[in-house]
Amino acid sequence: MDGDAMEIDGLRGVKRKAGEDVVPDAASRRIKALDPDVVNKIAAGEIIVAPVHALKELIENAVDAGSTSLEVLVKDGGLKLLQITDNGHGIEKDDLAILCERFTTSKLKKFEDLNNIATYGFRGEALASISHIAHLTVTTKTKASNCAWRAHYDGGKLSPPKPGQTSDPKPTAGRNGTQITVEDLFYNVPTRRRAFRSASDEYNKIIDMVGRYAIHCQGVAFSCKKHGDAGTSIAVQGATSTVDRIRQIHGVGVANELIDFSASDERWGFKAEGLATNANYHIKKTTLLLFINHRAVESSNIKKAVEQTYSTFLPKNGHPFVYLSLEIDPQRVDVNVHPTKREVNFLNEDEIIQDICENIRDKLAAVDTSRTFMTQTLLPGTIVPTGSPKPDADVPPSKKLAAKGKSTVRPYENNLVRTDASLRKITSMFQPANRDNLEALAQEGDVEPEYEITDREPVACRLTSVRELRGAVRDDMHHTLTEVFAGHTFVGIVDERRRLAAMQGGVKLYLVDYGRACFEYFYQVGLTDFGNFGVIRFQPALDLREVLSIAAEREKATAAEGELADDDDFDVVEVVETVAAQLIERREMLLEYFSLEVSPAGELLSIPLLVKGYTPSMAKLPQFLLRLGPHVDWTEEQACFDSFLRELASFYVPEQLPSLPGNAEQLEAEDAPDEVKARRAHVRRAVEHVFFPAFKSRLVATKSLMNGGVLELADLKGLYRVFERC
Known part of the structure; x- marks a missing residue:
């Protein structure tokens, strides 16, 4: 074919205007430096x-x-x-x-x-x-x-x-x-x-x-x-205080309801202080005056966290006024990320926000317990309802002074909310003999293990995989249930075998599967404290292969009892060696990220400590170590961290305990091992004094926890309506 027939009409990729047949000169499309202006x-x-x-x-x-x-x-x-x-x-x-x-x-x-x-x-x-x-x-x-x-x-x-x-x-x-x-x-x-x-x-x-x-x-x-x-x-004026400045600019209504708060932590290198409105004040839109290292900036994460904190205390669609001055170590802050310096990036953002919001929540709760109201006496000539005592009628002056300031209006019982977890628990309704035994068990479990504080500096987690896992938890948050946990009052343990406990949120009573709640909590602790876990040391060290053998033999015996097929049978020695080799090979990563220390010779020196005041059952340790082999994805970073932390959370979840018998003599049988009694007391104490207080301050309740993990048992107002019909 003749070469002239292959001639192309024009350049590809050139956008022409309507009616334009002339192709721009190729020289005009060369890359040039822009004019300085x-x-x-x-x-x-x-x-x-x-x-x-x-x-x-x-x-x-x-x-x-x-x-x-x-x-x-x-x-x-x-x-x-x-x-x-x-x-x-x-x-x-x-x-x-x-x-x-x-x-x-x-x-x-x-x-x-x-x-x-x-x-x-x-x-x-x-x-x-x-x-x-x-x-x-x-x-x-x-x-x-x-x-x-x-x-x-x-x-x-x-x-x-x-x-x-x-x-x-x-x-x-x-x-x-x-x-x-x-x-x-x-x-x-x-x-x-x-x-x-x-x-x-x-x-x-x-x-x-x-x-x-x-x-x-x-x-x-x-x-x-x-x-x-x-x-x-x-x-x-220059000598005006901060509260008076807020009064002049935002009004008297805001300034009269302010409470001060502060938070600091050397681990995260920050110090925060500010003023926020209490539960008596709310507006339609949140006002957040945020200064980071004295520069006015904006942060959607801090704003959302503050709004979630106040959602427990304010009515629906109510929002606060907050002035927050946050000082962070300059080496932890990148101020050069936005042309107008309106946004900044800083390390340990989640931890810092959590500390600040916890302090604000504590301040709000303290103010709420001591709230006062102005009252007015009856004016002369006021008509008193029939059957009510006349004010100040035949009352001695001393009685008048004693009664001054006290309200005579009885609150409706269907609006009462439990505010003190120590008032009455489910265990107080047991038989007297049972209650005495339970109190004795609780006293035995009050002894905490000894802890050491190390000089190790906290490690800032910069791994994208961990940040994405944290983001997935936030995206899966069930806001209503999180608010219920944040403001709940613990009622008591209902069933230790099925790991059920009762808590009150507002005027509603909930039944909580504390096994599932503990799993979510320990998984989130693993993400939050990633690379900064405490340590439980074994003295002397444990033989890793012996511990794995215990779990493998138990699995083999369980398979035999279930009459499984021969294809499901396995060699205990081979499985133990395979899992041990995997853990020894990855011992440096396990120590750095999870505080799980394994020696090159196969000795188990330590495991991670996730929460102070609770020790997981060591009877679950062999199974936990054995599952680290086949149930952890060692091939991909994010999947590895996710699966490992889920196995670690399962290990830390309190085990199911046998139900308490109704007869007091059976409860304290002579042949019951002392370690079983001590373990029961330890778990009961941890559920009430460690886990549920931690749920109140740190748990992000997920949608999966809402589905089957928490059940609404009763609504006080609904119960009163039922009783009124009886």
């Missing part, structure tokens, strides 16, 4: 999205400059004029030439300095970005300077204030500090400017941002007003 405008659009973002950068620069007073002036929502005046240390005249060039800063010299950054701004992009999309004027004076200097900027460079004039900074009258004036924001980006429909909406965002920093920055005075208005929208 285009690059700067793109960068500016990422950092300065709205006037409030420009203001945030200017406020942070002013606070970094040691200012004790900030004045903000706004016109047309900041699009026409945005001016901030501070009394900081000012800018040297010689530095004004490069002030608005990109990546010019006095706070960062090398990349490693990001690990210890403790200031608001550090990249030197804020003023540069503003100068590319607005007319920027800087007036500044240092303490050592005889006069102030004023400079105008355009596109990151000094520019003349009027055509034909020099661009050099000019001397002018002024006070110590810096005044930055931003005019005609987005004047050269018309598409962005047209996107702002309402100046009042932008001004409200500015007021919110100024209010956040006014609450957080102690010792700094703030004021903000519209251009042309005589009064100010925000006016906070």
Whole structure:
């Protein structure tokens, strides 16, 4: 075929406009470097999205400059004029030439300095970005300077204030500090400017941002007003306390219901403190003022956790006001992940959030137990219902004082909620002889084993597989059941053979399979404390193969009793050697991640400790070790961690115990082994004093636990309706 017949009409992949027959020149599609002006405008659009973002950068620069007073002036929502005046240390005249060039800063010299950054701004992009999309004027004076200097900027460079004039900074009258004036924001980006429909909406965002920093920055005075208005929208004095700042900005209703909280943990390298509203106050939308290392940021994870904490205390659709200042070791924080520094990443996020929410929950519960109410006596001439005693009628003055403040209205019993787990339990309804024996058993189990505290530093888990497993648990959370567990009151153990216990949530009584609940709890503990487990040491060490042989022979005997086929039979020695070889080969990984230590010679030195105050049954140890061979997926990382932690959780789940006989003589038979009595007491004590308190603070109830793991037995209001019909 002739080569001319194979000629292609045009280039593939070229999109043509309608009616266009001309193919673009190939040379025009070559890769080229963008014009610097285009690059700067793109960068500016990422950092300065709205006037409030420009203001945030200017406020942070002013606070970094040691200012004790900030004045903000706004016109047309900041699009026409945005001016901030501070009394900081000012800018040297010689530095004004490069002030608005990109990546010019006095706070960062090398990349490693990001690990210890403790200031608001550090990249030197804020003023540069503003100068590319607005007319920027800087007036500044240092303490050592005889006069102030004023400079105008355009596109990151000094520019003349009027055509034909020099661009050099000019001397002018002024006070110590810096005044930055931003005019005609987005004047050269018309598409962005047209996107702002309402100046009042932008001004409200500015007021919110100024209010956040006014609450957080102690010792700094703030004021903000519209251009042309005589009064100010925000006016906070420097000596005002945090509570009074909240009162001025968010109102008296919020300030009167605040409680303070704090949390810290050297393991995770954080310290948190703040103020939050109690159960008497709620609004339609959560207000969270979050500062991480003194920088205003947002965090959906912290917000969701706080809302879940308050859901137990507030009515439906009620939300709190929370101010939280979180200080984290700078080496654990990456502040350079978002162009506007609105979001930050930090290590051990789940653990830190959990500690903070637990402290808030404890504070809310403490306030709730001591809540007081204002009462009013009957006014003269009030009609008292028939049959009711007249107020103060024939009552001595001493009796009046004693009765003052006490309510005479009897609460409806169908609304009563158990608040003290020690009031009455199911075991108190047993026969007297049985109850005495149970109390004796409980006293025997009160002795805890001795614990040692090591100097080992906690290990930060950075494995994606573990984070994904944690995320899967959160995605599977049943919110209602989690709230029930978080606010429950333990009632008692119902059946030890079937591992059933009763708890009260609100006015409802639930039957809980504490075996399944313990499995979920220990699996989640394994994910949370991954790589940081405690250790149960064996002294002397156990022979791994002997322990595996016990389980393998038991499996073989069980198979023989079940008359299984010959194909299901196995060689005990071969199985033991196979599993032992697998564990010895992976001993370094088992020790590092799970604190399960196996020597090269096949000695079992330690197993992981998941919870203090409870020791798993050592009778389950052989079966646990044997199942690590065939039931753990050793070929893939995430599947390996998931299957191993599930086997570990099964090992830690309390074993099924025989039911208690009704006869007291049978309960304490002479031939009953002492270790059986001690184990029963240990499990009973752990269920009430270890597991259910842990469920209250740490358990994320999953949807699978809801299906068959928890059963609603009774609703107090429903029972009263039944009794009323009888």
